[in-house]
Amino acid sequence: MALLSLVTAPDIQQRLADSVRLLRKTKKLSRKALAEMSTVPEPTIKKFETTGQISLRQFLLLWQSVADLGSFVDLAKQAEDKLIQSQPRSINDVLRS
Template identity: 35%
Template sequence: MINLEQRTSNEINKDLAGRVAKLRKRRKLSQQALAQRSGVSFGSVKRFEQTGDISLQSLTKIAIALEVEGELESLFSQVPYESLEEILNEQGR
């Protein structure tokens, strides 16, 4: 079945970029300061906030610089099972 409300990857990425930008501003950091603190180029930080486009490596560096790496570390750690088949697959049966 097709989920008509499912968001695209671009929509999700732009939403994530908006949350990072909001956190950056809350911490009173400029894009340049975040770039320096994270080791990610200024251009990459700027592009990420505008388009949502960034490598996983750079996103991780930004999360560390903003001291929210735990958010990434817990990603996908508590995904509920969708079926009994998934439970059996995890158990290797």
């Protein structure tokens, strides 16, 4: 069962889009230059930056062009570790919960 959250998927999509835009601008890249680096079409980058809508594959291509993909590997690992830690390790753990 998922916990109630005030953060929605569209909120996170827009936050990621804002991050890509900020990183792009910090690196002084135009959308056209980022499109050439990432192979993501320029109109797709514009749509992503304004709406947050993009495929996961294209997002990862953009992210690796402006930042380190390792942060997403770390995020996945944290989620896995949290899940593993919440699993019972013995019959006593099961009986206690």
